[in-house]
Amino acid sequence: MTLALALHALAAVVWVGGMAFAYWFVRPAAGVLEGPDRQxxxxxxxxRFFPLVWLSILILLASGxxxxxxGYGGFAGAGLHIHVMQGLGILMVLIFAHVxxxxxxxxxQAVDAGERETGARNLEQIRRFVGINLGLGLVLVAIASSGRYWP
Ligand code: HEM
Structure with missing residues (x-):
């Protein structure tokens, strides 16, 4: 349980923290670059980030x-926060898999072929889904880490 929880929390930090860094810091700063360079x-x-997200997902699911x-003897022994975590977690995994x-x-493929329009359209889709997953991830971490103290 101790090792599993440590790995679980580390994987969550890497995934959610990575999204926060990309979304809140890189995205506004990357505006100084022209379209092709930005893409x-x-x-x-x-x-570099997405393979690490797959690894985080693997660790989160296995340790979770x-x-x-x-640790809890199955679903019946687990508190509400763990069920919510599982639900939101699966949703985040599905969204990431789609992205x-x-x-x-x-x-x-568009960047490699120099097709800027297609690149821009798909980058915008990635941005939207990462924004959603970042929001879900922050809510999930708040629920997951405080849940055991809920009344
Ligand atoms: C999808 C299946 C998942 C399962 C079955 C699961 C299961 C668990 C369990 C059993 C705990 C221990 C809770 C306690 O003792 O009160 C836990 C803690 C936690 N989980 Fe998950 N989890 C899952 C996914 C996720 C995901 C996707 C994230 C984040 C992206 C996450 C973040 C956390 C955090 C931050 C904690 C609390 C660590 C702490 O502060 O003690 N979990 N999880």
Whole structure:
């Protein structure tokens, strides 16, 4: 339980913290670059960040369900915050999987082929979904970390 919770929290920090950095700091600062350079910058950022998100997801799910079944004896023994965490967590994973296999794939191909319009359209989609996942992730972390003290 101790190791699983430590890994779980670290993976959550990497995923949610990475989205916060991209969305709140890189995005406004990247405005100084011209379109093609900006698209290449985001291509480089996502190419490094997204594999780490997959690793975080793997760790979150494995450690989460390990704690749930080995620590709490299954769904019946778990508090409301754990059910909410699981629900929001699965939603975040589905959203990320969509981003990865649809707009990110198209964005990558468009940047490599120099198709700026397609690139811009797909980058905008990625931005929107990352914004949603960032919001969900912040709510999830607040619920997950405070839940055990709820009355
Ligand atoms: C989807 C399946 C998931 C399951 C089954 C799960 C399960 C758990 C369990 C059993 C705990 C311990 C709670 C306690 O003892 O009160 C926990 C804690 C936590 N989880 Fe999850 N979790 C999941 C997904 C996620 C995701 C996707 C995130 C974040 C992106 C996340 C973030 C956290 C955080 C921040 C804590 C609290 C750590 C602490 O401060 O003690 N979990 N989770």
């Amino acid at each position: 290449r910058l985001w291509r480089g950022i996502f190419a 369900y390990h704690m749930l079944f080995a 990865y296999f649809a707009p990110w794939r198209r964005f990558r």
